[in-house]
Amino acid sequence: MNDIKEKHLLSTFVFDKKYQVWRHVLFIAFAAVITFNQVLIAYQDCQVVLGNDIYLIGGSSLMTYLTVMYFNYFYLTAKFLLRDRIWSYLIITMICMLSLPVLSLWIEYGVRNWANLNHRIADYSSPLILVDILSTSVITLICFCGISLILLYRTWSLTNQHVSVLEIEHLTSELKKLKGQITPEFLSRALHHASLWTIKDPQKTNDILLKLSELLRYQLYDAQQEKTLLNSELLYVTKFISLEKRCRPILESQLKIDKQHHYHQISPMLLLTLVQTFIKESNSLEISSNVENNMLTFLCKSHSITGALEDQLISIRKRLDLAYSHQYILQLETGSVTLKLALCH
Structure with missing residues (x-):
């Protein structure tokens, strides 16, 4: 020394x-x-x-x-x-x-x-x-x-x-450049549904705008950091799916998310972008998340998707290559995407 x-x-x-x-x-x-x-x-x-x-x-x-x-x-x-x-x-x-x-x-x-x-x-x-x-x-x-x-x-x-x-x-x-963002299509759809309920049910409009503002605030502020808490990322994944269901009533979702990860951190908007990409092609969604030995396993699955989403996930894979190098596995199968990611504290 x-x-x-x-x-x-x-x-x-x-x-x-x-x-x-x-x-x-x-x-x-x-x-x-x-x-x-x-x-x-x-x-x-x-x-x-x-x-x-x-x-x-x-x-x-x-x-x-x-x-x-x-x-x-x-x-x-x-x-x-x-x-x-x-x-x-x-x-x-x-x-x-x-x-x-x-x-x-x-x-x-x-x-x-x-x-x-x-x-x-x-x-x-x-x-x-x-x-x-x-x-x-x-x-x-x-x-x-x-x-x-x-x-x-x-x-x-x-x-x-x-x-x-x-x-x-x-x-x-x-x-x-590769950091995920709320897509313009989703924003347009959310604002359109908010406007539809303005007269019929103002409370529903307020709920949609409130959830949308929370997502945008997360994108503008938390997503600018290099890392964010895994709990925060999973929370906004849940809010995103909830808002998507408001705008698309036909969407069926099943969430199994373990949120007891107080100290684990992850690149912001990573899981949210993955869900957002996956949900475009789907009318049914199963999401599960768990952490074991500092390894996150995040699964998105849908029975309404008949093919792999390799082309749609190119930007996510590039971001994983830059941010996590060899510390991740992204498995693509018919109707499912599994991300295994080494987490930091």
């Missing part, structure tokens, strides 16, 4: 923008230690003669390295490496890396001539000098590429995060 936390803290320090200044400070501090160490080694035989001038030489050398490093960090990496121009990046970087040790030798040569000091290197044209330049360049190149790779990984990580956010937003948008 501690190892995971340490890795998390390290990645946060490397990639988080709020630590950007501290990263540069630490980077410059390391570069200063390495650069001044190289200068002190190069001039160890004449440090007393040079005195404080050796710090000026070290500072100049540090500024040269930092200039090339930040040129690589801010320009070369962004201009070439992040745009998949890898060969151009490697060629330009290698030229810069070869220039740094050559420049250091040239500065050392000039300083020793200026101070009338003995030269540390007897022959500057020796092939061993070329080998030393190449080895120093390769080591420096590895350091520079390491910095570039960190920047490359950070860009890749941020891109992946952005893609993940877009995918989540897309899935959320798809879920909102």
Whole structure:
């Protein structure tokens, strides 16, 4: 657990923008230690003669390295490496890396001539000098590429995060599109029957409008949440069927709903949409619902339906795929639909 936390803290320090200044400070501090160490080694035989001038030489050398490093960090990496121009990046970087040790030798040569000091290197044209330049360049190149790779990984990580956010937003948008709604046909039928009873039986009209307003309120408010209580969903399934029977007296229904699910939650309007889709094709309806071991079994059955409703339930299946993935089973048979769904608390 501690190892995971340490890795998390390290990645946060490397990639988080709020630590950007501290990263540069630490980077410059390391570069200063390495650069001044190289200068002190190069001039160890004449440090007393040079005195404080050796710090000026070290500072100049540090500024040269930092200039090339930040040129690589801010320009070369962004201009070439992040745009998949890898060969151009490697060629330009290698030229810069070869220039740094050559420049250091040239500065050392000039300083020793200026101070009338003995030269540390007897022959500057020796092939061993070329080998030393190449080895120093390769080591420096590895350091520079390491910095570039960190920047490359950070860009890749941020891109992946952005893609993940877009995918989540897309899935959320798809879920909102697929969320069930009270169909216009049902609304029209309910309002039509309410108007028919306005004069004959105003109380019946009030009952229809009251139940309809409760269903619409559930759709407008509760259905906007990611989850709702299973009891609430089942309650509105019952109210929907009751209102449908008011509008379609020939509809026969039989409900066996276990409502003792105080803590279970479900995606809102899911069961209501299933019933609404099923009831369109039916004049008789049997609904049963029970929960066992956090698994909901919801059955819609009708003897007046002679075929499966695969085409009518496409949107419901898509919604189940998005919201519940592999946590559901939707069984379609002649005249019946069974939904088995893993519930959450």
